[in-house]
Amino acid sequence: MRAARWILKIVLVGLVMLSAGLPTSAAAAMTIGVVVDGPWAGNDEVLRLFRGEIKVLVEREFHVAFPADKLRIGDWSVESVRRAVDALLDDPQVDLVLAMGVIASHEISTRGSLPKPAIAPFIIDQQMQGIPRRNNASGVNNLSYIAAPPPTLRDLRAFHDLSPFKHLAVLYNRALYEAIPRLSANLRDLTDELDSRLTLVPVDEAASEALKRLPAGIDAVYVAPLLRLSPSEFEKLVSGLKARRLPSFSLMGRAEVERGILAGIAVDDFTLRARRTALNLQRILLGERAATLEVALTPGERLTINMETARAIGFYPSWGILTEAELLFEDGRPTGPLLSLGGVAHEALKANLDLAARAQAVAAGEQQVVQTRAALLPQVSVGAEALLIDRDRAESSFGNQAQRTLSATARLRQSLYSESAWADFESAEYQQQAREQDRNALRLDIVAEAVQTYLSVLRAQTVRRIEGQNIELTRTNLELARVRREVGFSGPEEVYRWESQIATDRQRVIAAEVNEDLARIALNRLLHRPVETVFQLEDIRVDSPEMLIGRPEVFRYVDNPWDFRIFRDFMVSEGLARAPELHRFDAAVAAERRQQSAARRAFWTPEADLRGELSQRLAEGGAGQSPPAADVPLTLPQEDDTRWSLAINLSLPLYSGGARRAELGRTTAEVARLQLERAALAQRLEQNIRSALLSSRGTFAGIHLSRAAADAARNNLELVKDSYSRGVLSIVELLDAQSAMRVAELVAANAVYDFLHDFSEVERATGFFFFLESPQEQHDWLARLQNFFHAAEPMPWRQR
Structure with missing residues (x-):
């Protein structure tokens, strides 16, 4: 391993110098002359970087000086750079020449044997430039240069x-x-x-x-x-x-x-290049020949x-x-308007097509109530009749019926008492209340779906970010593996392994991006927007003020088992009192009970109504308009052109083939069925509220535990990565540490969204989304919570 050999050489040379009684600092004083190709805005920054790297590495052992008068800046011409190199090579006060430029590095590397050490850090293509190389070194007396693989072919292929x-x-x-x-x-x-x-x-x-x-x-x-x-x-x-x-x-x-x-x-x-230059300079100071240093x-x-x-x-x-x-400058990928949780919920309520359809059902139900009430109000109708009869009948009517008659009629009907009509009307009102409660339940479902879809987008964004950070870490480790291969810590197999890992990580990134896009489409559909509409979302924290659990006056009631049990009781009472599903059953039971009452009264209650009719003969013609002339004086009564009638009708069916008794039995059974179903629903709602609260308690505890695990995994990865870079640990340990950190980060992120999702289930089960309520309603809810706790049985230790 080359890095290890360098360190070993440094130690050996230091021991030799100490054994010989030579002061290392005095023996290693060196003046460095610098050649720069020409004026450039970045010259000062690059020179500072190289000087800083050199001083950090060697200043404890050697004195290195960069005199200002030994800095030569050319004018971007070969001749000016050549003169500067000549001057520094001939200067007896300069111990080493540093060629800080591509032209200067080329010029000094193509001269052959040099009179003093020189380092050329900027060789861009050693073979193409015709610069000598022997056994991965220059092989030229006093010449050390640094040559990376030619970048142009790599760049052009990537660009293409x-x-x-x-x-x-x-x-x-x-x-x-x-x-x-x-x-x-x-x-x-x-x-x-x-x-x-x-x-x-x-x-x-x-x-x-x-x-x-x-x-x-x-x-x-x-x-x-x-x-x-x-x-x-x-x-x-x-x-x-x-x-x-x-x-x-x-x-x-x-x-x-x-x-x-x-x-x-x-x-x-x-x-x-600055760090390699500093390392090569240190090795020259320690007595190694520049011609043998790796390039x-x-x-x-x-x-x-x-x-x-x-x-x-x-x-x-x-x-x-x-x-x-x-x-x-990706700007976090999402663009478009910034949406908040409350804004999304309100927009979903305004734009959702399902809710719009349910609102139309409620509107239709209102008209149905009006329609059933009409049977209790006066019924007035008018009509006209044009009548034509045969001549002989008209002539034989003695003037009471003309052959051609035009008349108009008005009729009135008013129910004086009808138990069935009243039952239908009152039942329709209860049924309308049930429709309204059904709409309220759908509103809560839509808000819950909006909250959960909102959280799904945030979760997908976070997963995408974590997977993106993970692939960046893999790329960094790939670069580290290449360096390890270069210095002899490992072979090419580690590079191939990291390249394979990048391919796997890319698949995860793509999957995360797809999941985020799917979540965004779902949210746009819920808001009745074009499904490809772009937007940004405000992040939600557990302690966000719009979240119920984020309020300190609520959190103090759930931080111990005793108070949490009372809190569950309170949430159950609130949920059962507010649940539109239960109110819908209450309205349905009331409607069926009214029908039951009407069926019972039908055995003894008659129906009564008032009926009136007014008819006016408007015109007549043909035979029969007047009575025939008689030889004997005879006066016959004649009706005038106006007719009217008024009647009161009472009716009580005595026997209907058992229909009334069957209706009474049906309504009685229907009431019993609805009451049982309501009781079963109340049990399910209570179970849902308590289960959601208990689940949220578990996921809330998981937030802190998973975050602690993620912090530990991150710290462990830094330690393993440092050991890997020094050749102490293998690629397997680093892969395991990176995988553990990725999983821990995902678990920590999901823990937050799992808790928020669970608590949104709590709010849906109780029918109370805190962030949608007005400040007054929020205040009233918190007051009821406080009163409920004060009325609850005190904790044993508080009694003392």
Whole structure:
């Protein structure tokens, strides 16, 4: 294991120096000269990073100085960098040269044997640049360089998978490609391999010039390090690429993705090179030859996508890439308006189609009540009649019936007393009350469904977040496994194992995303919205003020078994008093009892009604209009054109074939049935309330216990991960620790939502959703709770 060998060498050299009586600090004083390619806004930050890493590693044993007059900054030309390197190599006060730039690293690494030690941290393609390498070292006297695997081919393949392109533009630093001409040819070879055209676009110090040079027809842009661009010019470049809706990919990786480039793979390359530089410098100070130091570096790799840029250019990565990549500026995935629990419940009550249909049933029932009441009110009707009879009958009527007659009639009927009509009317009113209670029960069901669906979305979001964090952890462990392989702690099998684990974790992420989408569709359906409507949800905590259990005046009644038993009694009494299901049975029993009473009275109570009729002859014609003339004077009575009648009718059936007795028996049995069903329902409701309360007590206790388990699992994972990175533990222990933490996090998250779900069942069973009630109703409920406890039997220890 190479890292172990380095440590062993440090110890041995230190022992030798001590045994020889040499003061290690005095023997190791060193002045470092630094060469930088040219002016760049990030120079100070990078130099601080390298100096900091070097001092942290060696300052306890050695004195290392970075004099300001030994810092040489070129002008981005090969000649200026060459002169700076020559000056530092010839300077007797400089003990080691640090080439802080791609041009400087190339220049110093291609000189052959050097007069003094030099470190070149920025070799981008050792083979293509023609830099010597022997047994994973430079093999050149006094030369140590750092070379990662060439990133360009890796980047272009990933970019092509992300956004298949046919014409690629490469934005590059003109000075760098002039210093290393083979870079251009190498890029052309790579794009040929991808069956794509290539256009090289040099970039100096102005983004506008670079954007102008972009030819028409390109469909992707690869951004090489553009160190001559100031931060403001880089922002202009990014804005220009967005405006043209061009996908972009950064060779420098995450740092530039954060600044607006669409995607990249490299992760914190500067820090890794700085730490290797510090380690190589320490080994040189301890007496190792620079020519023998390892040159290979395995940097971190992680596809990173700027989702803000993706949205701006209308780019949508595939599902596989979305689950594999790290997504920046995703805004937690959900977008749209922010919904609260109370808002969702109220909207569900307004928009739910089932409740709207039930409201129409209630409206129809109101008209049915009016319809049955009509039998008790006056019934008035009018009519007209045109009558034509034969002539001989008209002539023989002695003027009482004309051959053609037109008349109008008005009729009145008023029930004076009808037991059956009154029973139907009063029963209809009770039945309407039952319909209203049925609607109230549906309202509670809809609120309960809204709460549980709301919690389902929050639960799915949390699971997705945990699975996303888990795959990020797996990616980190994959990078760690690659480093372990590089330093000799493990072989390639661990890398393959972590790559396999990433595939498994991606499946879990996809499943979590699907579950969240399904939960969102269910909530949109409940709110009668288009099922793909996007929204955000306010999170709910156990101690949220809108939650009943979150109120301190309630929580104190459930924190011990004695008070919790009394609390259950109170909730049962409240639930049975409020339950619309029981009120619906009460109304149904009252309706059937009224029918029972009518059936009993039908044996001796008659029905009475008043009937009246008024008829007016309007016109007549033909024979029979007047009596015939007689030879003998004879006066016959003649009716006038108006007729009326008024009658009172009483009726009492004496025998109906047993129908009245059968009706009495039916209603008596129906009343008994409804009463039994109500009693059974009351028992079930009490069981539901008590069971839901007991279940919520168990899940509430699980919140604290599962959170403690998750904290312990997380701490354990940190310890195991640290031991794994030092080669003490194997991949199996780390996999187990990571799996344990993932499961513990899921259990802890589910514990909260399990409790909230259980307590929503309590509220539904009692018919009282605290967060929907007005402040006055909430106050009254809390007052009843307090009075109930005061009236309950005091605890034994309180009696003393």
